[in-house]
Amino acid sequence: MLTSLIKFTKxxxxxxxxxxxxxxxxKSLDIKVEDLQSPEFSRVLERARERVEEAILYTLVSRxxxxxxxxxxxxxxxxxxxxxxxxxxxxERYALAEAxxxxxxxxxxxxxxxxxxxGNFSWRIWLASEAPYTFKIHFSDCLRNTVHLRDKKxxxxxxxxxxxxxxxxxxxTARLLSEEVRRHIKRRLEASEVPKLPQFIxxxxxxxSMLTVEKIGKSELEGMPKTVKVEAFPPxxxxxxxxxxxxxxxxxxxxxxxTSFLVNIGMPIDAIIDLFRNSSxxxxxxxxxQVEHIAGERGSRTKYNPPKCELLKTHGVCTNPNGVxxxxxxxxxxxxxxxxxxxxxQRATNNKMLN
Amino acid sequence: xxxxxxxKLFQEYxxxxxxxENAPKQMDKRxxxxxxxxxxxMVRHKRFKRLDELKAFMRENVPSDAYYSCAYYxxxxxxxDKKGWVGADLIFDIDADHIPTNCDxxxxxxxxxxxxxxxxxxxxxxxxxxGCEKFDVKTWPCEKCLESAKAETVKLLNFLINDFGxxxxxxxxxxxxxxxxxxxxxxxxxxxxxxxxxxxxxxxxCGIGLDVSFHAPVVxxxxxxxxxxxxxxxxxxGWPQRLWSGAQTFLEEANxxxxxxxxxxxxxxxxxxxxxAALLRGLREHGGLPLIxxxxxxxxxxxxxxxxxxxxxxxxxxxxTDTHRLIRLPNTLNGKTGFKKVELPISKIDEFDPFKExxxxxxxxxxxxxxxxxxxxxxxxxxGPYKNGIxxxxxAAALLLLCxxxxxxxx
Ligand code: SF4
Ligand SMILES: [Zn+2]
Ligand SMILES: [Zn+2]
Numbered sequence: 001m002l003t004s005l006i007k008f009t010k011x012x013x014x015x016x017x018x019x020x021x022x023x024x025x026x027k028s029l030d031i032k033v034e035d036l037q038s039p040e041f042s043r044v045l046e047r048a049r050e051r052v053e054e055a056i057l058y059t060l061v062s063r064x065x066x067x068x069x070x071x072x073x074x075x076x077x078x079x080x081x082x083x084x085x086x087x088x089x090x091x092e093r094y095a096l097a098e099a100x101x102x103x104x105x106x107x108x109x110x111x112x113x114x115x116x117x118x119g120n121f122s123w124r125i126w127l128a129s130e131a132p133y134t135f136k137i138h139f140s141d142c143l144r145n146t147v148h149l150r151d152k153k154x155x156x157x158x159x160x161x162x163x164x165x166x167x168x169x170x171x172x173t174a175r176l177l178s179e180e181v182r183r184h185i186k187r188r189l190e191a192s193e194v195p196k197l198p199q200f201i202x203x204x205x206x207x208x209s210m211l212t213v214e215k216i217g218k219s220e221l222e223g224m225p226k227t228v229k230v231e232a233f234p235p236x237x238x239x240x241x242x243x244x245x246x247x248x249x250x251x252x253x254x255x256x257x258x259t260s261f262l263v264n265i266g267m268p269i270d271a272i273i274d275l276f277r278n279s280s281x282x283x284x285x286x287x288x289x290q291v292e293h294i295a296g297e298r299g300s301r302t303k304y305n306p307p308k309c310e311l312l313k314t315h316g317v318c319t320n321p322n323g324v325x326x327x328x329x330x331x332x333x334x335x336x337x338x339x340x341x342x343x344x345x346q347r348a349t350n351n352k353m354l355n
Numbered sequence: 356x357x358x359x360x361x362x363k364l365f366q367e368y369x370x371x372x373x374x375x376e377n378a379p380k381q382m383d384k385r386x387x388x389x390x391x392x393x394x395x396x397m398v399r400h401k402r403f404k405r406l407d408e409l410k411a412f413m414r415e416n417v418p419s420d421a422y423y424s425c426a427y428y429x430x431x432x433x434x435x436d437k438k439g440w441v442g443a444d445l446i447f448d449i450d451a452d453h454i455p456t457n458c459d460x461x462x463x464x465x466x467x468x469x470x471x472x473x474x475x476x477x478x479x480x481x482x483x484x485x486g487c488e489k490f491d492v493k494t495w496p497c498e499k500c501l502e503s504a505k506a507e508t509v510k511l512l513n514f515l516i517n518d519f520g521x522x523x524x525x526x527x528x529x530x531x532x533x534x535x536x537x538x539x540x541x542x543x544x545x546x547x548x549x550x551x552x553x554x555x556x557x558x559x560x561c562g563i564g565l566d567v568s569f570h571a572p573v574v575x576x577x578x579x580x581x582x583x584x585x586x587x588x589x590x591x592x593g594w595p596q597r598l599w600s601g602a603q604t605f606l607e608e609a610n611x612x613x614x615x616x617x618x619x620x621x622x623x624x625x626x627x628x629x630x631x632a633a634l635l636r637g638l639r640e641h642g643g644l645p646l647i648x649x650x651x652x653x654x655x656x657x658x659x660x661x662x663x664x665x666x667x668x669x670x671x672x673x674x675x676t677d678t679h680r681l682i683r684l685p686n687t688l689n690g691k692t693g694f695k696k697v698e699l700p701i702s703k704i705d706e707f708d709p710f711k712e713x714x715x716x717x718x719x720x721x722x723x724x725x726x727x728x729x730x731x732x733x734x735x736x737x738x739g740p741y742k743n744g745i746x747x748x749x750x751a752a753a754l755l756l757l758c759x760x761x762x763x764x765x766x
Contacts, residue, residue, distance in 0.1 A: 130590065139519060140544050143552040156555040157562060158569040162592035164520020164544070249488035253673070280469070280489075311554055314563055314672050 008116065014068040015105050017075030018098065018181055019120050026076055036077065037200055044070050045204070048077035052208050055097035056090060057215060063101065079188055084197050084205035090212055091189040099182035106174035111135075114173060121180045128167055135173045136165035145179040150329055228267050232338035234331045235320045236312055237261050247278030253307070253315050256294065260306040261331055263295045306331050360721065360764045361757050362392040362417060364750070365688055368715055369413040375686045377527065377698050378406055380541055384427040384441070388681045389418035390690065399681075402431040419690030422681035425539070427546075435679070442546035445553065446682055448674040449507045450535035451500035462495035462729040495729055495759070496534050496692055501709055508536040510668040512701060514560050515540065518593055523701055530709045532689030532696040537682065554676045562594075562667035567659040570595040571602075573652050574643035590642075599638070601662035606635050617661045623654055688715055693754035710734065714751045721753035722746070723762040731755070 013022040036045045047070050051061050064071055082094045106114060111127065111134065118125040124138035139161060146154040153159075160167040168176065197205075233241060240258040243250050250258065262272050269291055276287050289298070296303035309329050312318040318325075328334050379385055387401040387409070398418075403409040413421065424431070425446045429439030451459075460476040467473075467482040468489040478490050512528070515521045515538070525542040548556075558564050570593075590596065606627075614624040626649035627634065637645025644655045674680055683689065683696045694713035710732050725741040732738070733752040745765055748756070756762035 138544065140548060140552070143548060143555050147549075147551040147555060152564065152566055153569065155558065155564050157559040157565045157594065160570075160590060160593050160595065161518050161559075162520075163517070248486065308551075310564075311551070311676075314554055314558060314561075314676070 008113075010068045010072075011065055012113070014065050014071035015063055016102060016117060017072050018102070018184055019117065021120075022072055022075065026073060029073070031073070033080075033198060033201070037198070041073075043067075044073045044077055047071070047074035048081055049204050049208070051075070051078040051098075052081050052085075052090065052094055053211065055094040056208065056212050059093060059097045059100060061097050061101045063105070079185070080197070080201065081205050081208065082189055084202055085209045085212075086205075087209050087212060090208065091186065095182045095185040095189060098185055099178040102181045103174050103178035106177055107171050109174070111170075114170070114177070117177060118173070121177070121184065123177075123180075124165075125173075126165065130167065132169055133160075133167040134170040136167050137173070137176075139164055139166050142166040142168075142176065145176045145183070149179070228262075228265060229335075229338070232335050233261075234325065234328075234334035234338075235322055236309075236318050237306075237331055237335075239319045240317070241275070244275050245278060247280060249279070251315075251317070253312075254317055255290075256304075257306050257312060257317055257331070259291055259294045260304045261335075263291070263303065264305060264332055265335055269295055269297075358757055358764055361419070361690075361693070361754065364693065364716060364754060365392070365419065366414075366417045368688060369410075369417055372715065373410060373413060373686065375406065375409075375684075377685050378409075379423050379684070381427055382406070382409070382423070384429075384431060386424040386426070386428060386431040386438070386681070387684075388422045388424075389416065390420040391416055392419050400432050400434070413687070418687075421684040421687040423684050425680050425682055426678055440678065443678045443680075445540040445542070445545045445548070445556070446674055446680060447511055447538040447540075448531075448535065448671040448682075449504050449511065449538075449669065450531070450671060451497070451504045452494065452534060453671060454500070454503050454507060454669050456497075456500050456503050458497055458499045459494075462497050464493045465490040467491075493759070493761075494534060495731075496694075496709075496755075497729070498710065498732065500534060504535045505704065505707075507669045508538065509704060510666070511538060511560060511670060512704070514668060518559070519556070526701060527685075527698060528701050528704065529685060529696050529698050530694075530707070530713055531683060532694040532713055533692050537696070539682070550676050550678050553678065554672075557670065557672050557675045560668050560670060561672065562663040565594065565663055567598065567656055567663075571598050571655070571659060572643045573655070574637060574641040574645050597666040598659055598662055599642070601666055602638060602644075602659065603635065605658060605662060606631055606638070617657065619654065619657060623649060626650055627654075689758075691758055693751065693758045716750040716754060719750045720747050721750055721757075722765045723748060723753050723756055724765050725756060725762040728756055728759075728761045 008016070008019060008021050013019060013025055016022065031041070035041055047064070051074060054061050078094070082091055085091075106117065109117075114135070115125050115127075118137070118141075121141075123141040125141075126136050128134060128136040139156065142159070143156065146156070156166070230238075230241070237258060240250060240254050243254075244258060259272060262275075263269075269288075272291050273284065273287050276282055292298045294304045307317075309318060309321075309325065309331065312331070324334055324337060328337065383402065383404045385402070386399065387403060388397050388399040389401070390397055401412075403412065424443075426438075426443040427441045429441060431438060433439070455477055463477070464473065464475055465478045467485060467487055468491055469487040470482060470485040472482055472484040474483075478492055481488055482490070508528070512526070515526055516523070521540055521542060521544075525540055527539040527541065529537040529539070531537050545553075545556075609627070611624055611628065614627060615621075619627075626647070630647055630650070634645055634647070634650065637643075637647075644652070646652065646655075674682075685696050685698055688695055693715060694709075695715045697713050699707045699712065711734055714734060722745065724745050725739075726743065728739045728741045730737060730739040731752075733749065733755065736749070736752070738748065738752055741762075747753075753762070753764075757764060
């Protein structure tokens with residue numbers, strides 16, 4: 001393995017402030033949160049605010065490399081501000097924006113440096129001599145970062161793989177690394193409960209939250225259609241729904257898909273249980289238990305999402321996908337599209353639809 | 356309630372002959388589960404810190420089937436959501452149930468639970484009479500079926516070793532004791548992969564979602580020379596290699612019948628047969644798919660999809676993606692056959708004989724009343740077919756019929 005011994009320069013740390021070395025550098029300065037209020041650090045706080053603002057407005061974070069020190073220090077402060085907003089949208093956006101910018105930088109970075117950054121995330125990476133590829137990385141490092149990507153070129157089965165390594169071009173490597181960066185920052189934003197922060201920090205955070213509501217509006221946070229719209233179900237769920245109402249046997253994964261789907265679009269739990277009543281082996285207690293579990297009202301208290309289309313395809317639940325299916329990768333996304341596209345004016349009664 | 360004699364034999368096995376050299380790694384982090392003769396239901400969430408505790412449990416409780424989790428937990432005894440998942444082995448199950456063979460019509464029977472309609476061979480999705488999806492299934496651990504399961508296992512091992520780069524000592528290979536093979540990969544590299552990452556591994560091995568344009572570019576001839584299209588040239592490993600060598604074998608061997616079977620039109624078949632040599636040459640020289648009049652990209656796509664199907668391994672997709680799965684414990688008896696789940700070295704898979712190596716009882720005989728059974732072999736002896744008769748059989752053979760509910764003991 002070629003984990004290179006290259007040293008990051010201060011300008012590297014400013015461009016890639018998420019590196020371990022950057023964090024160590026910041027730590028060595030031993031600055032307290034309160035210090036940020038002093039005039040000496042006012043530019044750091046201002047730059048941190050700006051980082052988050054740029055993320056919200058443009059989904060990118062500019063690089064201001066003239067003042068390396070401020071650039072490095074403002075990153076952990078920006079993380080703190082983002083945590084302080086307590087707003088999931090801002091957290092997602094900030095992680096994404098930093099990652100996107102990192103991608104642009106890494107795309108033109110030297111091979112050695114790319115390997116060093118990859119090593120920072122404990123990737124196993126080697127140089128590849130087979131054109132058009134520049135690197136090969138261990139398939140598990142690849143999978144961690146590709147499973148959320150939609151383009152079929154990222155499916156493992158469409159990659160060249162040998163001896164446990166996946167071949168990548170330079171820009172593909174930068175792309176996957178940036179995905180790693182995004183996940184890394186998200187983890188930092190989600191880690192630990194919010195510490196007690198001084199007033200001047202929460203004030204800035206509050207302004208950022210307000211900016212978000214203004215600029216982004218509520219549209220992106222808008223939810224599902226208000227009533228259950230059977231006609232907006234994707235083909236897979238329609239088939240399962242039909243099978244359940246006529247009491248036919250449904251596979252385990254099919255049952256899970258149907259239940260979690262209905263829970264997520266807001267069908268009442270009792271209505272879901274009723275749906276399974278026609279099954280020959282219906283057991284009210286067990287069904288209630290399962291439905292409530294999936295709805296997150298028991299046990300782990302997490303509401304389960306239905307599986308993605310890809311998984312449903314693997315397990316044969318995806319039946320007769322149609323044109324809308326081609327544009328989505330999740331049954332709920334199908335419902336969202338069809339549910340909001342269909343005329344929302346006429347309200348069918350719940351009874352009729354649940355039938 | 357299972358026949359008393361099965362339970363007695365299992366008890367004998369667990370008090371004398373039960374050894375596990377290949378006990379699950381870090382067994383104190385695993386959940387164990389058992390089906391007990393006395394209760395017939397799964398007893399789960401068990402934990403054993405040491406091997407002798409497990410052995411004592413087996414001796415005292417005599418399960419008909421014993422399982423352990425592919426997962427490692429902080430607290431294996433807790434309820435499912437509180438166990439604290441820390442990782443899991445990567446498990447593959449290759450079962451004859453998922454592989455169509457031409458003998459399943461002979462030995463497999465199914466009965467629709469709601470209307471009683473009976474049939475033979477692979478179980479249909481819906482009952483042809485009433486549409487119901489639940490069946491009572493009687494399968495058989497048949498030699499031919501097991502041979503095809505073995506062939507799939509060989510393909511799987513090839514993926515694991517060559518493509519995924521697992522070392523042979525990270526891979527454990529087992530005969531399940533019934534209708535197939537299990538492969539366990541125990542490696543830090545995959546331990547923490549979640550279900551969606553495991554699904555990508557499954558899709559790779561099954562060729563699901565494979566788009567041939569990523570692996571096999573087309574080659575166009577002009578007056579000026581040749582041009583290899585989008586995608587990379589076939590290379591000497593991974594899926595491109597499988598497609599390339601598959602395409603060559605295909606062209607060498609395909610006769611008209613075969614070409615018709617994969618759904619090619621008559622004029623296309625005619626062109627392929629007439630230009631066989633030229634196509635082969637193009638394939639070898641340019642490392643891409645040669646296009647000629649009558650054999651275009653569409654035809655190649657058809658052919659390669661057929662090759663993907665031949666080269667992929669037919670694994671059970673649900674087992675591998677389930678990171679909490681319980682799997683049969685090595686060296687325990689399979690309640691459906693009375694055979695052991697046994698480990699075999701990868702290098703010995705070709706000559707491995709499941710009906711010899713998996714026998715748990717080598718002495719004695721039992722008198723049984725057989726309802727019906729196809730011809731079968733245990734060790735070097737062949738038996739049957741039987742239909743309604745009383746016969747004395749060597750213990751292992753009798754036990755197989757008893758476990759399969761094809762016979763009853765005669766006291
Ligand atoms: S593509 Fe997705 S939504 Fe459409 S039928 Fe298949 S699984 Fe359902
Ligand atoms: Zn029927
Ligand atoms: Zn068979």
